Amino acid sequence: MAIHTCEALRACRPPLFTSIKLAPNCIRNYKFRVQSCLKNPNCSRKLVLEVKEKLEKENYSLPVGKNGRDDEDMILWYLKDRRFCVEEAVAKLTKAIRWRQEFGVSDLSEDAVKSMAETGKAYVHDFLDVNDRPVLIVVASKHLPAVHDQHEDHKLCVFLIEKALSKLPAGKEQILGIFDLRGFGTKNTDLSSLTFLFNVFYYYYPKRLGEVLFVDAPFVFKPIWQLVKPLLKSYASLVKFCSMETVRKEYFTEATIPVNFRD
Incomplete structure (x- = not known):
């Protein structure tokens, strides 16, 4: 099974010494993965579906639709932000979607402000x-x-x-x-x-x-x-x-x- 970007990064770090810089070959592989996902729609699409599935499984109560847990455009944007690390994208998306819901972003209007x-x-x-x-x-x-x-x-x-x-x-x-x-x-x-x-x-x-x-x-x-x-x-x-x-x-x-x- 393919190792996610952030898992691969962690695997390159020596145990206990997390402040040590990543080896050059690890950094190159990491950058190559990001570039591949940016250039190859199939690669990024696969990760979008993976994030979407994890959000549904782990955070089913989150809203759906635009800016919801199944919004694939939003998912892809957060994947790019998190350099295609699925776990980090899921964590940041979960926080963002909950915030939008609690803040009432969809209810804001010219009259409201x-x-x-x-x-x-x-x-x-x-x-x-x-x-x-x-x-x-x-x-x-x-x-x-x-x-x-x-x-x-x-x-x-x-x-x-x-x-x-x-x-x-x-x-x-x-x-x-x-x-x-x-x-x-x-x-x-x-x-x-x-x-x-x-x-x-x-x-x-x-x-x-x-x-x-x-x-x-x-x-x-x-x-x-x-x-x-x-x-x-x-x-x-x-x-x-x-x-x-x-x-x-x-x-x-x-x-x-x-x-x-x-x-």
Whole structure:
């Protein structure tokens, strides 16, 4: 019986010394397996069916349908995220599907987040960027954690992620996040909400966030970034500090620049 990717990796590790680096031949075999699954539909299809069967057997109570335990597109996405390791994909999928169910993602709507959306603190831009990515914009100066209900904030966050993903053109997989930090002050500081946003992407929308722009960050934001950066895991590497001029020139055309980013 074929050994799964993650089982093969474990087999290459010397017992007790898990911190020792994998042997070069093990790494090559591992990379070859991932590349084979990406290129060969039969290989990836077999693993999708294996994950689907395990989810049905071990987590039958999970919902089915779109974004459910039998959603093969979702299963394939998580397999790619977990480098085609069946066990890891099953574990991450189980957590994600349960979270969607408990959070009530499918129940979110324009009406459900209307009051928070009307603050203007975050929205999905009407146009794609120059790389054909949907754009999620956060206006930090309008975020008031002492005033706004945190759970309602989180609902708006998830709703906008879903909305941005629904605007993905055919063949595109990632979105662009822009934090407009002009006018940001201590009253707008909210480490928990920022961490929530990145955790949601990391655990439940893996590899959907292509890049994050922190625009015109004031001096007061720098120490906050140093506190939150270690909490963002690999997503911290996606963050780019830049100016409004850079956003205008490198990410949009004259016709597609967000209104509040124009001169």
